[in-house]
Amino acid sequence: MRNLSQTYLDLPAVLNPNVGNESTSMDIVKSDSDSWTFLSDLSLLRAVMPTVLVAVSLLAWYYGASLDKKPKLPLPPGSLGLPIIGETLSLMFQGQRFFEDRRERYGSVYKTHLLGSPIIRVCGPDNVRKILLSENKLVTVYWPTSVRALLGDGTVSNAIGNLHRTRRRALQRAFCYEALSEYLPVMQKVVRDHIRRWCLEKVVYGYQECKNMTFAVSAETLVGFNMESEKHKSLVHVFDVFVENLFCLPFQIPGLGFSKGMSARKRLLVEIGESLTGKAKRNDVEEASNESGEFAFSQDAMSRLLEAQGEDSLTSSELRELCLELLFAGHSTTASAATSLLLQLNKHGDVLSKVQAELKSADLSLGEQGDLTMASLGQLEYVTAVVKEVLRLSPPVGGAYRTVLKSFNMNGYEIPAGWTLTYNIRDTHNTSDLFSNVTSFDPDRWLPRSSCSKEDKFHYLPFGGGTRACVGKEFAKLFLKVFVVEIVRSCSWQLMNNDVNMSYLPVPHPVDGLPLSFTSVSSARSQVAMDM
Ligand code: HEM
Numbered sequence: 001m002r003n004l005s006q007t008y009l010d011l012p013a014v015l016n017p018n019v020g021n022e023s024t025s026m027d028i029v030k031s032d033s034d035s036w037t038f039l040s041d042l043s044l045l046r047a048v049m050p051t052v053l054v055a056v057s058l059l060a061w062y063y064g065a066s067l068d069k070k071p072k073l074p075l076p077p078g079s080l081g082l083p084i085i086g087e088t089l090s091l092m093f094q095g096q097r098f099f100e101d102r103r104e105r106y107g108s109v110y111k112t113h114l115l116g117s118p119i120i121r122v123c124g125p126d127n128v129r130k131i132l133l134s135e136n137k138l139v140t141v142y143w144p145t146s147v148r149a150l151l152g153d154g155t156v157s158n159a160i161g162n163l164h165r166t167r168r169r170a171l172q173r174a175f176c177y178e179a180l181s182e183y184l185p186v187m188q189k190v191v192r193d194h195i196r197r198w199c200l201e202k203v204v205y206g207y208q209e210c211k212n213m214t215f216a217v218s219a220e221t222l223v224g225f226n227m228e229s230e231k232h233k234s235l236v237h238v239f240d241v242f243v244e245n246l247f248c249l250p251f252q253i254p255g256l257g258f259s260k261g262m263s264a265r266k267r268l269l270v271e272i273g274e275s276l277t278g279k280a281k282r283n284d285v286e287e288a289s290n291e292s293g294e295f296a297f298s299q300d301a302m303s304r305l306l307e308a309q310g311e312d313s314l315t316s317s318e319l320r321e322l323c324l325e326l327l328f329a330g331h332s333t334t335a336s337a338a339t340s341l342l343l344q345l346n347k348h349g350d351v352l353s354k355v356q357a358e359l360k361s362a363d364l365s366l367g368e369q370g371d372l373t374m375a376s377l378g379q380l381e382y383v384t385a386v387v388k389e390v391l392r393l394s395p396p397v398g399g400a401y402r403t404v405l406k407s408f409n410m411n412g413y414e415i416p417a418g419w420t421l422t423y424n425i426r427d428t429h430n431t432s433d434l435f436s437n438v439t440s441f442d443p444d445r446w447l448p449r450s451s452c453s454k455e456d457k458f459h460y461l462p463f464g465g466g467t468r469a470c471v472g473k474e475f476a477k478l479f480l481k482v483f484v485v486e487i488v489r490s491c492s493w494q495l496m497n498n499d500v501n502m503s504y505l506p507v508p509h510p511v512d513g514l515p516l517s518f519t520s521v522s523s524a525r526s527q528v529a530m531d532m
Helices: 004-009 017-032 034-068 088-094 096-106 125-132 145-151 161-175 177-201 206-223 235-244 257-291 301-307 316-329 331-347 349-361 374-378 381-393 425-431 473-490 521-531
Strands: 109-114 117-122 139-141 203-205 399-404 408-410 413-415 420-424 491-495 515-520
Touching: 088 096, 088 109, 096 109, 096 425, 117 125, 125 420, 125 425, 145 257, 145 316, 161 177, 161 301, 161 316, 177 203, 177 206, 177 301, 177 374, 177 473, 177 491, 177 515, 203 206, 206 235, 206 301, 206 316, 206 331, 206 473, 235 257, 235 316, 235 331, 257 301, 257 316, 301 316, 316 331, 331 349, 331 381, 331 473, 331 491, 349 381, 349 473, 374 473, 381 473, 399 425, 420 425, 473 491, 515 521
Parallel strands: 117 420
Antiparallel strands: 109 117, 139 399, 203 515, 399 420, 408 413, 491 515
16 A cells, blocks of 8 residues: 555655755755856756767657557547546436446447546346456456445455456355255344344334345354454444445545545454454364264354364464455445335335245235245245345446456447446446336346246346356345245335435445334234224
């Protein structure tokens, strides 16, 4: 990480006051011995002249050569806007409309200039396929400096090549079928506890509550925190600070976002480290008790990673950062999808009725009684379709960034090496000809034997694709299904404000936070009984 003074010295001469200071000190030397300085200036000039001439010729040659290397194809259409700020102001004013407008004007590949850097935006199944399948050949992963620093070098997101493969393999252990089955009871308990509290409080802000709930689910199932302890409860706030400051100017100045984010990172890593030490000790006890035939502890993701630490050659610091990465990667994304589920199920009474009917026929509509299993969830085709449709219509991750390694041709345009590129998931879903009535919420399209039952990988890609596809997608889908089942069978909810405006940054969410009123099924039943 470059510190401020380094950044300062890199400024061009006109902007860097230190350059002025250098000439000031020269002036002082001059005034001390003027004649000496004049002679030495002349001889210096003679000495450097040949070097200057060679340098100028080399530059002229290089310039000529680089002109030859000028792109043979045109750059994608679009505008780079004003110097330095590019089109950032238009984006701020227009929001999501900015991208829709450019896509309508320029098509599926266009250039713009946002947040200080020129960028090429790409959508459409064929273009996205080309990018996602060319990782490390044509493109490589790109994250802004602040994100890289706050997540750390030990993460999957920041790794490239073999290191990336090794870390991904390690993480995948935490999301195999067996692991998911072990997380399921904890997931279900946390979801139920939250819903029960919402019903007691009666009115809550849906988006914030979904964020709290997804953090609790991840913290308990992935890192093994006890979210009922005061110590771990206080981490919800620390984690919010961490996430809020991920995208910021990377300057370590007290009081600014980056500094706050780094302090939150430090605190989270300490807690994760303590949890790791506890687990390492527990593993020793467990090994001993296994020998004497006693029970085994149920496993969270961190324990699984710890067990295979030697095999995966992970250092303790990598392990801690991987756990932090899991907390982050699954947080706002899953919370956004859960919030969209609350919204869509409320708006579409017909869909809600079909979910209720499916739960009834699967013997799962028993209030809060039935424990869910992987098998019972696996048979819920309609619930699965509802989750899929929410991720199609409101994909939590709009797209992701890459750096272009090698210039290539896309739709007849030059995509030049060194540029930043983003592939867009939301635009790809919205323009796909695979989906009829693309803007309507229609889970039936995903039922077996219907038009989209065979998912086309690059028309529908809420979890990305290729070597960087989401590691936690099965975890996320499982959680969302549990949420649908529990919310539908245990309560009803109403929007307090029917006029819902959406914001898409950093993930889709209602601008007003989605105030909701909740009634539990049991209290609704007793109300009916009393009325009778
Ligand atoms: C609905 C919820 C989620 C959505 C929509 C989602 C979406 C995505 C997408 C689109 C990518 C690919 C980004 C790229 O191309 O660079 C990704 C990567 C990733 N996701 Fe998720 N994700 C979700 C939940 C989760 C969860 C629950 C976890 C873990 C607990 C997770 C862990 C990761 C990791 C570690 C990566 C980086 C993979 C790599 O670079 O190889 N995600 N996710």
